Amino acid sequence: MSMEFSLLGEVSARAGGKTVDLGPARQRCVLAALAVDVNRVLTVAELIGRVWGADPPGRARATLSSYVSRLRQVLGEGTPILLRSGGYLLAAAPDAVDLHRFRELRGLARSADDRSAERLLTEALGWWRGAALTGLDSDWANEERERLARERLDAEADRVDARLRLGQGEQLVAELAARVAEHPRDERVAAQYLLALYRAGRTADALEHYRRVHTLLVDRLGADPGPALRLLHRRILNADPALDPAPRADQVVVPRQLPAAPGSFVGRRAELDRLDGPDAVVSAIAGAGGIGKTWLALHWAHRNLDRFPDGQLFVDLRGYSADRAPLEPAAAVRGFLDALGVERDAVPADPDAAVGLYRSLVADRRMLVVLDNARDVRQVTPLIPGGSRCTVVITSRNALTGLVATSGTLPVPLDLLAPDEARELLVRQVGAARIDAEPAAVEELLRPCAGLPLALGIVAARAATSPDLPLRALADELRDEVNRLDAFDTGDPALSLRALFDASYQALDPDAARLFRLLGLAPGPDLGPAAAASLAGLPVARTRVLLSTLESANLVVRQRRYRMHDLVRLYAADRAGVEEEAVRRLVDHYAHAAFAAERLLYPARFLIDLGPMASGCVAVSHTDEAAAWEWFQEEYRCLPAVQRLAVDAGLHERAWQLAWTLETFHQRQGLHRDMLDTWEIALTAARRLADADVQVLAHRRLGYAHMWLEEHDAAVRHLHQALGLADRPGAEVPRAHTHYSLAQAWTQQGSHSRALRHATTALDLYRDHGEPLDVAEGLNIVGWLETRMGYYEPAREHCEQALALYREHHDEEGESAALDSLGHTAHEAGWYAESVRYYQEALALCRRLGRTLAEAEILDRAAHAHAALGSLDDARLMWERALELYRRHRRAEDADRVEATLFSRN
Secondary structure: OOEEEEOOOEOEEEEOOEEOOOOOHHHHHHHHHHHHOOOOOEEHHHHHHHHHOOOOOOOHHHHHHHHHHHHHHHHOOOOOEEEEOOEEEEOOOHHHEHHHHHHHHHHHHHOOOHHHHHHHHHHHHOOOOOOOOEOOOOHHHHHHHHHHHHHHHHHHHHHHHHHHHOOOOHHHHHHHHHHHHHOOOOHHHHHHHHHHHHHOOOHHHHHHHHHHHHHHHHHHHOOOOOHHHHHHHHHHHOOOHHHOOOOOOOOOOOOEOOOOOOOOOOOOHHHHHHHHOOOOOEEEEEOOOOOOHHHHHHHHHHHOHHHOOOOEEEEEOOOOOOOOOOOOHHHHHHHHHHHOOOOHHHOOOOHHHHHHHHHHHHOOOOOEEEEEEEOOHHHHHHHOOOOOOOEEEEEEOOOOHHHHHHHOOEEEEOOOOOHHHHHHHHHHHHOHHHHHHOHHHHHHHHHHHOOOHHHHHHHHHHHHHOOOOOHHHHHHHHHOOOOHHHHOEOOOHHHEHHHHHHHHHHOOOHHHHHHHHHHOOOOOOOEOHHHHHHHHOOOHHHHHHHHHHHHHOOOOEEEOEEEOOHHHHHHHHHHHOOOHHHHHHHHHHHHHHHHHHHHHHOOOOOOOOOOOOOOOOOOOOOOOHHHHHHHHHHHOOOHHHHHHHHHHOOOHHHHHHHHHHHHHHHHHHOOHHHHHHHHHHHHHHHHHHOOHHHHHHHHHHHHHHHHHOOOHHHHHHHHHHHHHHOOOOOOHHHHHHHHHHHHHHHHHOOOHHHHHHHHHHHHHHHHHHOOHHHHHHHHHHHHHHHHHOOOHHHHHHHHHHHHHHHHHOOOHHHHHHHHHHHHHHHHHHOOHHHHHHHHHHHHHHHHHHOOHHHHHHHHHHHHHHHHHOOOHHHHHHHHHHHHHHHHHOOOHHHHHHHHHHHHHHO
C-alpha cells in the first residue's frame, strides 16, 4: 500500500490514497519525529525527548509504546513503522515524505543550470502548505519548525538568485518587497531587493533601502552591513555595468567539488550535532584510519548544502596516502583557484600571493571548504579562509592539536561505532533478510571488526559481491587471528586494512614506530605508562612522549590507560615479529609489580624468590596496602593475559610465579574460577620445568579452587596428586600443606572425622618442620573441626593458641580466621555473648583487608549468634548484608539459604 507523509504544513499522512486520522498532537509528533529522520533508527530516549522535552512524565516510555502501536494500526497493512533494537524506524522511500522531496529537489537544483534550477526550486517550494509541523507544540517541534522555516527562506532566496542570473529584476520587486518586510535584517534578501530595484530602474529606491538597512543594523546590532552588501551598494553608486541583466562571461563561478555522499551512513548523531553547532566555523574531524572521517564530513556536507549557495571546494590532501606523497598547500591553492574560475596566467607565482588571492575570492562567500586526509597543521593552515562566512571541515588521523590551540578550531574526535550501529551498517549493505538468516555468524563477523567502519565496509562488500557465499564462511575466515588481516583485503588499496595501517605507520618517526610495534605484543586489553616503558626498555617520561605521539596519530586511545583497536594491535604485532627481550621485560615488570603489591596485602605469607628483573624494566613501588589493592584492581584484566604470554614465550618460572602473586587477590575477591585458570597454567609451566615442588603447589592450589567451586571430586583428585608428589624426604612442609587442604575439602563434605585426621597430621608435620604461622594454621583448623565434633574446650584452646601465634607474627588474615573459629566455637557451645564479640573483631579485620567473601560467611554465622541473644534487628541487618555479598560472589545456594532465613523470620 502506497503511503505519503506531510510535514510542511499540518502533519498528516495518506495510506492508499486516503487521509489517515493520526490522533492527538503528541501521537502526531511521534510520526513527525520519525519522518524527519526517515530510515534512521531513533532510540526510545530520542523520541521521548522530541515528544515531551527534557522533563517527560514518569510513564513516557509506556505512553510512547502506546502511540506507536496506534500509529501502526491506523497506517494499516504494511505499516512502515518498525521496531528495531533500542528504538523505532520509519522505513519509507525518502520521496514519500514531502520534506525529503523538497530537499531532494533543492539538491538537484544546485548542480543544474539556472533555468532548470528555477523550475526545480519552484517545484520544491510547491510542497509547502504553511508553517512546518503545524499543530505540534513540543520544544523539538518548535526548534525544528524554526530551522525548516530557514530552509524554506534559503530555497526562496536560491530561486531569486537563479532568476536574477537569468536577467530578471523588475518582475521580482513586489515579491522581494514582501520578503524584506518580513526579514528586515537578512542581508541576502536585502541584496537581492537592491539589485531588483536597480534593474527596474529604481536606483534611488535601491540606495534608500540600503540606507534603511544600514541604519537598522547599526541601531540594533551596532555593526555595519557585511562586505557583500557594502560592495553591491558601491557598485550601484558607480552604475557598475556588471550589474546589467545580460549574461556575462566573467560571472562568478560556483564550484561544486564535493564527491558523492556515502551510500550507507549510520550513527554519529553527537558528531553531526557538533558540526551543526554555532562554533563550527572551522572543524577538525580526527580519528584512526578507517574510522569514517571522510564519510562523516561528506554526509554532513550533503545534508547542509543549502547553507553554502556560493559553492563547495574539496581536496584530498593525501596526508596518509599509501601510494602518493602528501599534497603541498601551494598545489591545493592552485586547484582551488582553478575551481573558482581564475585563469592560469592570472595566478600569482608567489605562493603567499596565491593564498591571498584565494582568501580574497572566498572571504565574503557562503562556501564550504573540505580539507580531507590532512597530515599536519602546516598542510592546512594556508587553506583556511579568514572571516566567518566560509565553513571549513578538516579530516585527519592527526589530532591537529596545534590548530585547535591557536585558531579556535573545533575538535570533533571520532570513535568506533556502537554495536547496534555496526550491525545496522551491515544490514544496510548486505540486506536484512541475509543478516537475520545467520545471526550467530553475524555476531562473529561483528566481533573482530569491533566497530571500525572500514572493516565493516570490507566485510559487507565481500558479502554483497558474493550473494551465494554463506556469512558463516566469512566468519570462519575472520576467526583465524594469524591471518585475520588478510581477510580484510579486497585487492584494492582503498579497501585494505593493511594498506590503511601501513600509511599511518610510515608517517611515524623511528622511535614512535618502534614503540607502536612493541605495543602489539602486549596481551591485555590496555596498559599503563610503566608497563609500556618496560616493554620498550625506555624511561617512563620518554615513553609518555611517544605514547602522546601515537595518540595524536590515533593509533592508540587513552582513557586513563592506553589501548589499541584489536585490528591495529594485530598489525603492530605482525610488524614487531619476534621480540624476546621486550616480552621478557614486560613479563618481569608485571611479575615484580604484582609481587610487591601482594607483599603489602599479605606480608605474613610465605615468600618465593623472583630473582632480578630484566634490564630495562621499570620497577613499581606501591606506597601502602590501599595503593597495592588499587594496582591489582587496575591491572587485573592484564595479569592473566601476561601469564599466558609467559608460557607461550617459554618463561615458565614467571608463569607459576604470577599465579602465586594473584593468590591473595583471588581469595579476597572470591575469584575462585579465575584462581583455577591461573593455577592450571602454572601447573603446565611447572611440568615443563620438571619442578616437583611447584607441581605440588599447583595441584594443591587447584584442589583449593575446586573445593571453593564445590567440585569435590576434582578437588580431592588434585590434592591426592599433590600428596603423591610430596611423599619424599625434604617435602614434609608441602606434604603438611596438602593434608591441611584435604582437611578443608573433607570438612566441606561434612566428613569431620576424616577431615580431623588430615588436620592432625598436618599440625604434627608443621610442629616438626614448619614455621610458626604454619603451626597456627594447623591449630586453627584442628580447633574448627573439634568444634564440629562437639569438643568445645579443646577447640577453644587450639584456636586461642592459633590466635596468639597470628598476632605475634602480625598475620591479620590468619587472625581474622582464628577469631572466626573462636566465634563459631563459642556459638556452638552456647556462649553467645562471647561468640558475638569474636565475630565483631573478625568482621573488622575482614573489612579492613577487603575479604568480602569471608565477610559474608562471618556475617552469616554472627547473625545466628545475635538471634540466639534475642538481638533480632542486628541479626536481620547482618543477614541482609551477607545476602548482598553472596549475590555479588554468585554464591547462589548460600544466597538462597540466607534469603529463606530472612523470609522465615519476618
